[in-house]
Amino acid sequence: MTPVKGPAANRVRLWDLPVRIVHWSFAGLIPALWWTAENDEMAWHMRLGTVLLGLLVFRILWGFAGSSTARFANFVRSPGAVFRYLASLFGKGPHALSIGHNAAGGWSVVALLGLMSLQVSLGLVAGDPDYGSAGPLNHLVGFEFAYDATEWHTELVFNLILVFVGLHLVAIAFYRIVRRDNIIAPMVTGSRPVPQGFTGMTPAPAWRILACALAALVLVAWIWLGA
DSSP states (O other), X not given: OOOOOXXXXXXXXXXXXXXXXXXXXXXXXXXXXHHHHHTTOHHHHHHHHHHHHHHHHHXXXXXXXXXXXXXXXXXXXXXXXXXXXXXXXXXSSOOOOOSSSOHHHHHHHHHHHHHHHHHHHHHHHOEEGGGTEEOTTGGGSOHHHHHHHHHIIIIIXXXXXHHXXXXXXXXXXXXXXXXXXXXXXXXXXXEEEEETTOOOOOOOOHHHHHHHHHHXXXXXXXXXXXX
């Protein structure tokens, strides 16, 4: 999004509170989960992993039932749209203004949600109960699968998550330095200036927040009890 200043600017709501809470929770949970695993604090690692599971379930549900900018239908675009956006971003055409995630950022969101969901799923079955550290669904898989899941959980998938987090940080720096656009501030305040004629997000009713949160809580509780 191109920064807008002056009398033509109109401040609109961009991100709802659930999206912002989930976003910053992810930012805090990923390093916390890494630290607890590295320091063999597995009880806390599994508790935090369960919180991450609940947030992921909520965010996926919110991607279908939430406010307009939170919905996957709003930001998952075709490969052609991604190419055109990237071309405009690097000066090969007019820079497209989008209310919400742009075409490239939308796929980044999907990739991170997918990788974190895979990481949590592997963690649910990973470990070895003989060593006192196993996911709540470890009993549903065989030893060899649990061993492989542990390897993927601790190495491959986690490293892929780090790659996408790194790309996310690079994109933030690019927008701030090259495009002169602070894309962090709207994720804190929920709003940003846009040109006249652009409208902000369409909010979702509060009951949908409660319904998605309850569904996530029920699923997490069921899994925590061993499904």
